[in-house]
Amino acid sequence: MNNECLTYKGYLGSIEYSIEDNILFGKVIGVNSLLTYEAETIKELVSEFHKTVDEYLEFCKEQGIKAEKTYSGTLSIRISPKTHSLIAQKAMMSGITINKFISKTLDAAVV
Numbered sequence: 001m002n003n004e005c006l007t008y009k010g011y012l013g014s015i016e017y018s019i020e021d022n023i024l025f026g027k028v029i030g031v032n033s034l035l036t037y038e039a040e041t042i043k044e045l046v047s048e049f050h051k052t053v054d055e056y057l058e059f060c061k062e063q064g065i066k067a068e069k070t071y072s073g074t075l076s077i078r079i080s081p082k083t084h085s086l087i088a089q090k091a092m093m094s095g096i097t098i099n100k101f102i103s104k105t106l107d108a109a110v111v
Contacts, residue, residue, distance in 0.1 A: 005029065006049045009057070011070050013037070013049040028052065030070035 006013035006026065014026040024045045028035035035056055037048035060067040079087075091101035 006046060008050050008053050011053050013052075015042075015045065028056070028070075031068040033068060 004015060006015060011031070012029040014029055015024065016026055017024050023038055023040060024042065025036065025038035026045065026049060027037075028049075033056065035052050037045065037052045039045040039048045057067050087101060088098055091098045094101060096104075
């Protein structure tokens with residue numbers, strides 16, 4: 001099985017399966033609410049994922065609560081002091097902040 005995920009309206013969903021139950025299932029990743037879906041085919045699983053996200057957003061709207069965002073854009077990482085120093089040097093030499101340097105480096109790595 002590939003390590004792929006579903007995406008819809010900024011939300012990510014897992015793709016998992018149960019051999020024992022002969023079913024595909026998943027959950028919305030990155031939110032505290034437990035949002036799950038299941039189906040028998042990939043096409044149905046995608047549809048159920050979309051339906052789950054839409055129902056969650058509609059529920060939040062009806063209840064007057066703010067829907068959780070999957071990722072805030074703030075990331076805290078732990079690195080060695082040596083790596084931190086090297087990043088700071090590279091950022092300074094590029095004339096940008098450490099955050100901007102890391103953001104640009106990560107953007108290049110994932111795009």
